[in-house]
Amino acid sequence: MGLINQTQRSYYEGADGVQNSGDEVYGGYQFISLKDIINQFTIAYVGENKIISKIKRADEAFHAQRALQELSFDTFKSSKSFEMVVPATLQLPLPIDYINYTALSHVDSAGIKRILQPLSKTSNPVAYQQNTDGSFKLETNSYIRNFTVGGNVYETGETETTTIVDPDTGEVTTTTVNLTGITDRIYPTNEYEEYGITKSGKKTPAGGTGDVKSDNLLPKFAKETRIAITNANGYDGSELSYGPGSKMQMNFFTAGHDIEVGMTIFAPGIPPNTTVATVGSSTSDNFPGMGITMTNPAYEKFLLEGSQFDRARFFAFEIGYPSSTQILGEEVIFVNLNKQSTSWKNYKTHTPNTTTDDYEDDTKFHAEGRRYGIDPQYAQDNGSYYIDNNTGLIHFSSSLSEKTIVLDYLSDSLGTDDEMKVHKFAEEAMYKSIAYAVMSTRANVPEYIVNRFRKERRAEVRKAKLRLSNIKLEELTQILRGKSKWIKH
Numbered sequence: 001m002g003l004i005n006q007t008q009r010s011y012y013e014g015a016d017g018v019q020n021s022g023d024e025v026y027g028g029y030q031f032i033s034l035k036d037i038i039n040q041f042t043i044a045y046v047g048e049n050k051i052i053s054k055i056k057r058a059d060e061a062f063h064a065q066r067a068l069q070e071l072s073f074d075t076f077k078s079s080k081s082f083e084m085v086v087p088a089t090l091q092l093p094l095p096i097d098y099i100n101y102t103a104l105s106h107v108d109s110a111g112i113k114r115i116l117q118p119l120s121k122t123s124n125p126v127a128y129q130q131n132t133d134g135s136f137k138l139e140t141n142s143y144i145r146n147f148t149v150g151g152n153v154y155e156t157g158e159t160e161t162t163t164i165v166d167p168d169t170g171e172v173t174t175t176t177v178n179l180t181g182i183t184d185r186i187y188p189t190n191e192y193e194e195y196g197i198t199k200s201g202k203k204t205p206a207g208g209t210g211d212v213k214s215d216n217l218l219p220k221f222a223k224e225t226r227i228a229i230t231n232a233n234g235y236d237g238s239e240l241s242y243g244p245g246s247k248m249q250m251n252f253f254t255a256g257h258d259i260e261v262g263m264t265i266f267a268p269g270i271p272p273n274t275t276v277a278t279v280g281s282s283t284s285d286n287f288p289g290m291g292i293t294m295t296n297p298a299y300e301k302f303l304l305e306g307s308q309f310d311r312a313r314f315f316a317f318e319i320g321y322p323s324s325t326q327i328l329g330e331e332v333i334f335v336n337l338n339k340q341s342t343s344w345k346n347y348k349t350h351t352p353n354t355t356t357d358d359y360e361d362d363t364k365f366h367a368e369g370r371r372y373g374i375d376p377q378y379a380q381d382n383g384s385y386y387i388d389n390n391t392g393l394i395h396f397s398s399s400l401s402e403k404t405i406v407l408d409y410l411s412d413s414l415g416t417d418d419e420m421k422v423h424k425f426a427e428e429a430m431y432k433s434i435a436y437a438v439m440s441t442r443a444n445v446p447e448y449i450v451n452r453f454r455k456e457r458r459a460e461v462r463k464a465k466l467r468l469s470n471i472k473l474e475e476l477t478q479i480l481r482g483k484s485k486w487i488k489h
Contacts, residue, residue: 004029034420037430038064045435051449052438060434067433069412071426073099075465082407083107090396091338092405094387097415103408104385106400113406116396117384124388124395127220127341137218223336225258229326240332241287243269243325248277248294250332251287259292259334267332269324271296276334296320339391426464432457 014024038060046052046060082095105113129137227239242250250265265274274296282291299320326332383400387393396405413419422430436453439445 030424031421032424032427034064034068034422037422037427037434041431041434044431051435055438059438063434063437064430065414065420066437067430068420068422069414071422071429071433071461071464072413073410075426075429075461075468076413076423077468077470080409080411082409084405084407086396086400086403086405088401090398090401092394092396094392094394095407095409095411097411097419099410099412101387101407101409104394105406105408106383107404107406114382116382116400116405119384119386122343122386123341124386124391125341125343126339126390127343128217129220138216219339220341221335222338222340223258223260223263225263225334227252227257227332227334229328229330229332240326241284242267242322244321244323247321248299249283249291250294251282251284251291252289253287255289257290257334260336263334263336265294265332265334267322268327268330269322270294270332271298271320271323273297274320423468425467426461429457429460429464432460 011026012024013019014021016023038057041060041064042055044050046055080095080097084092086092103113103115104118105115107113131137230239239254240250240252259276259279261276261279263276265276274294277293277295279292280290282288284291297320302319383403384397385400386395388395394407411419413421432453436450436457439453440450
């Protein structure tokens with residue numbers, strides 16, 4: 001009948017038989033798995049002459065998971081924490097299983113956590129770009145061409161099947177395209193993804209530029225650089241040059257363009273999700289200004305696996321190269337896709353009003369006599385933060401750059417199978433919560449029965465909170481000894 005089914009040797013040594021090797025699982029006896037909770041609930045509450053005559057296993061599992069979620073929010077101890085170093089961007093992502101935070105602090109040189117100030121006087125609202133007259137801006141530079149062969153444009157038409165033989169493996173692949181007249185090289189559509197970050201699905205007239213507006217308003221992003229293509233041939237004052245022949249390079253005639261590594265590139269012929277890999281000197285004598293290299297998922301896959309198709313056919317497309325060269329009258333757009341409102345930008349760039357200087361020096365002397373009634377939440381110099389739940393990012397004040405941050409947070413205990421466990425102090429609260437949920441959702445159950453289980457659940461949850469509060473008499477006594485009244489042993 002004992003619950004411990006392993007020896008002390010196997011407990012302390014783990015699966016590999018070596019102590020302190022990292023594979024040991026200590027302290028697990030204080031918990032009971034959710035699977036065991038459901039099984040034992042079935043034994044105690046379900047069956048003939050019991051409160052619940054019959055119930056589906058799926059219903060039990062649902063109510064058990066909901067009970068575990070609810071108890072995780074305000075009854076169980078919050079044991080989840082996440083340590084990060086704030087980068088120069090002053091942004092960090094929320095943990096994968098984040099629900100809400102309990103505390104956010106930075107760790108000083110002595111390892112002591114310093115509580116940060118949550119910002120309630122600013123925010124990062126959704127912001128859209130506007131024209132000079134105040135109207136909202138829609139992206140209009142959305143050039144899209146049809147399939148091309150040898151520079152000729154072919155309109156979509158009848159279906160044609162092309163057989164491709166892999167030169168390395170001999171594998172035969174049959175590709176069906178909705179085009180006419182294709183006899184040699186096949187290129188995909190030169191689709192210029194809209195800067196509004198949606199694909200319009202519309203096509204412009206063959207060989208011409210189109211005025212295709214995005215369906216969505218154009219958001220404000222952290223940084224945006226637009227460079228017009230002024231010459232179709234790439235010389236005589238043109239701004240830039242790129243294409244399949246240049247591979248993953250883009251060269252500029254002039255220098256000083258505000259382009260950073262990681263910015264997303266939108267331009268005719270540029271594959272989706274292409275970003276700036278490096279920024280440096282130009283590699284072309286005709287374009288002496290500056291140059292960049294690009295990358296995208298297709299190109300990265302090609303670097304690892306090589307081309308999967310005949311290089312005479314799908315060469316440019318499969319390895320992520322641009323599918324065409326720059327087009328006169330269009331633009332190349334470089335954008336940092338992090339959305340940023342004016343409110344947050346102004347707050348982030350303002351000069352901090354906190355200092356560790358003596359209040360009697362010239363820095364703070366002007367504030368003498370003006371601090372009476374200050375809000376204590378602002379009377380600290382630890383730094384501040386703002387959590388943008390819509391983007392899943394934590395924004396920090398500039399004073400926290402390169403500092404170690406500790407996020408204590410709540411989850412719902414359902415993230416992974418290993419997390420789906422209950423402390424034994426709250427085991428009975430789980431049974432009563434499941435029973436109440438089952439009885440309250442069934443038809444023809446007398447109200448007094450439902451009320452009975454509601455009261456029992458409330459009592460057991462209260463008892464679990466007291467048990468899990470972990471108040472120790474000796475620790476409380478030690479704290480009280482520091483007060484004005486002497487506490488004897």
